[in-house]
Amino acid sequence: MQSGIGARIPRKEDARHLKGKAQFVGDIKIAGTWEAAFVRSPLAHARITAIHKPQGAEARVFTAEDMVDLAPIRCESTLPSYKVSDYPALAQGKVRYVGECIAICIAPTRAEAEDLAEAVRVDLEPLAPVVSVEQALAPEAALLHDDWGDNLFLTTNHAGDLTEAKAKATVVIEREYETARQAMNPMEGKGVLAHWDHKAEQLVAYTSTQVPHLIRTGLSECLGLDQAEVRVIAPDVGGGFGYKCVLQPEELSLAWVARRVDRPIRWTEDRREHLTAGANTRQHKYKITAYADDTGRLLGLDADIWVDVGAYSVWPFTACLEAAQAGGNLPGPYDLGAYACRTYSVATNKPGFTPYRGVARPGVCFAMELTMDAIARAVGRDPLEVRCLNLVQGAAMPYTNITGKFYDSGDYPAAARAAAEMIDSANFRARQKAAAAEGRHIGIGFSTFTEQSAHGTKVFAAWGLPLVPGYEQAMVKLTPSGTVEVRSGNHSFGQGLETTIAQVACEWLKTDLAQVKVTMGDTGLTPYSTGAYASRGMVMAGGAVSKAAEELARRLKIHGAHLLQCKPDEVEINDCAVTNGIASASFAEIASAWYLHPDRLPDDVNTAGLEVTEGYKPDIDTGVFTYATHAAIVEVDPATGRTTILDYVIFEDCGRRVNPLILDGQSYGGAAQGIGTALFEEVIYDAAGQPLTSTLADYILPGPAELPHFRLGHAETLSPYSRHGIKGVGEGAAIAPAGAIVNAINDALSGYGVELTQIPATPHRVLSALLDAQDKQKVPA
Structure with a gap:
């Protein structure tokens, strides 16, 4: 059975979880x-x-x-x-x-x-409580921290020159967007x-x-x-998501x-x-002005972003990471010539802000994707055409965008067109017209994003954080019995890392997955790592394991060649053994010689042994970029405001797929969370700062009845800057759903003149938007 990179195999950790043998904090027994x-x-x-x-x-x-x-x-x-x-x-x-x-x-x-x-x-x-950005920034606002003088953790300014964009623009789009505060709700708190x-x-x-x-x-x-x-x-x-x-x-x-x-x-x-x-997340406000020409080509973007970050800075990411990410990632996968953005990290009387799956990008993707659809409506073109016009083209890769993001590889328009083909957008208008004849309102929406993964030392240092990641370390060892041990300071909390880094070791050592034992998460046993966040696990921990396993394979060839009485360049590693033609020395025999019978080895044996620790980070420090397009078809009931997802497509490129089965699971789970962001999840506070969503009867999570059958497509553009061409994928699928779904809702209700700009798009908000649109139509010109 293939166990290396590319094998679609179940997770190693599933056996203990499914049998109730896993050990969480609540299970530990100490007298x-x-x-x-x-x-x-x-x-x-x-x-x-x-x-x-x-x-x-x-x-x-x-x-x-x-x-x-x-x-x-x-x-x-x-x-x-x-x-x-x-x-x-x-x-x-x-x-x-x-x-x-x-x-x-x-x-x-x-x-x-x-x-x-x-x-x-x-x-x-x-x-006096301060429970909103507007309250916090008011001149007479109560101060959370008396020595500050105001309620701003930080203000940033990307001062781009929009003069030329304004002069050339024939279309100007002005919009305000809001995203709700959310709680993360891992299964284990x-x-x-x-x-x-x-x-x-x-x-x-x-x-x-x-x-x-x-x-x-x-x-x-x-x-x-x-x-x-x-x-x-x-x-x-039992789940983390950044919390x-x-x-x-x-x-x-x-x-x-x-x-x-x-x-x-x-x-x-x-x-x-x-x-x-618990720490909250996601609550953004945007004021955006986009400048475009008659074709829908985006010439410039001007933005203000306010993030309600709560009362305290969290360690080590501060209260300002969200706004920094928002300002830096708003342009997303689009090629634009001018950009200006100001961000405000605002203190309020709410729990502190913790990074959550996607860190700011679900908000900026929502704002940017709704803006792209607004431009398309303004110029009378199909939203997909306008996207493909503005996306960074495949021939331009690698590409450094206007905020300095280095897009290492890929073809963004190709992904958008692939998603469109999967959802059959070419025939959708005929389908929409037929549905309308039946009194049904259906719509289609797209959302395209980039996911910066495994960004490293210079990026985090530029954010001014007190702790900056460097080289990820891992140890790979051959035990005296010939099995393989992998030790990583990174950690697995549901994303399957225990399995995928073992697969990377198998790629070099050609052993069965069952013969690889993985130890993670113990500072007393594992090499140093800053841990699992920012979609860095597979790129960083996988890269470190790859380097260590490659070196261990080299040493095994030396020892195996001695036992086989040949030269190291005459042997290969196959099926847990070093081979030369039909002759072989098993890993168990090599391990026995090293640990138990050193008399079988030459006097000048390499004393480095069969335990290898290596450090790794990608060849570029700015990270490697996954990207995807999500496409959704929804039906909206104007009588109740309820939105039903009829079809949902994800076309993603995350480089080399280490385990396609786990990757599919990551996409399903991330998209489910993104649908929660789009339609259901909202932490609500009253005017006194009291949380009104204190149970799961109040804070609504999507369940099986609310989720569609996701259909997945993949490209595999290898990154030239990471080992095996791997890119991180853990956060990606959570980023795009709000943009795709709300664009689809707006398309479904376009006949009413409805344009939602706030999430979640609850039935109440949909009905309110319908009533507002009706009121506007009644106003005499």
């Missing part, structure tokens, strides 16, 4: 473990005047006053005008969002800990179990994270411990308490905590 619960703020903005611990339980309740030796989470940036927010593990002085941690309570069981938390009384002096290991003299933290080595750094800095005194272990992780790639205040306070009381302490996030106090 003497107590459970924790948090006292959380009931108000969005208030001063803490007093905290009253229950009499007799003072030793089991901890507040900021107890943690005087615990430093706050402080995320610095080198960007000009950036403002720092100290994010305490437990609130100090005042609270800045509903759900902020005020105290941590511990008890033998979670129920007892929650009862204790209920008994803690907190005296709060209410302050956050969780951490910490204890002090007296034998190792280490704090050991089992935590549900994508970035164990980063969490070790963050914990050590805040706790005042040397990194050698901290070991972080990420066991099985689990930052240092959480709960991780920090729980680690402090575990060390103070000298017993294991665990906390696992429940769904209500996640929906009300």
